[in-house]
Amino acid sequence: MKGEVMRSETKIFNEWYFKKYGGIISIGTMTGAVLKSWVRKGFDAGWQHRQTEVDELKLEYSKAKLSDIRHASLARDVIFERDELQKRVDVAHDTLTELKEKSEALHHRWNILSDYVALAEAEMIDMCVKELEQALKGGGE
Structure with a gap:
């Protein structure tokens, strides 16, 4: 059973290595230095793949953070404009109240x-x- 698992893992490794580097290796015939070299290449390839994923996630996070900052800035601008418009409406309301009082006095x-x-x-x-x-x-005009 253990030998079957080892052969299966070797086969998977060979398929992966063939796709990645275009050749097949036999682990049983390698010297320690050569095996270390192949393992290192495999590790480096896996590490590079994961590092690429990490870099992509960092980029997505940066974009999301920038988007949040833009949304917060836009929200502040909208609130500021709303407050300014409310001040104008309040002044218009006060003026209308004064005009109504003057009209009542004239009536x-x-x-x-x-x-x-x-x-x-x-x-x-x-x-x-x-x-x-x-x-x-x-309302209308």
């Missing part, structure tokens, strides 16, 4: 004094406020 003046100029101003402010509110909500 009150119309009710008390029947001031047509005040009524016209109030109606114009109301129209502007409605259009601006609709624009801020993302």
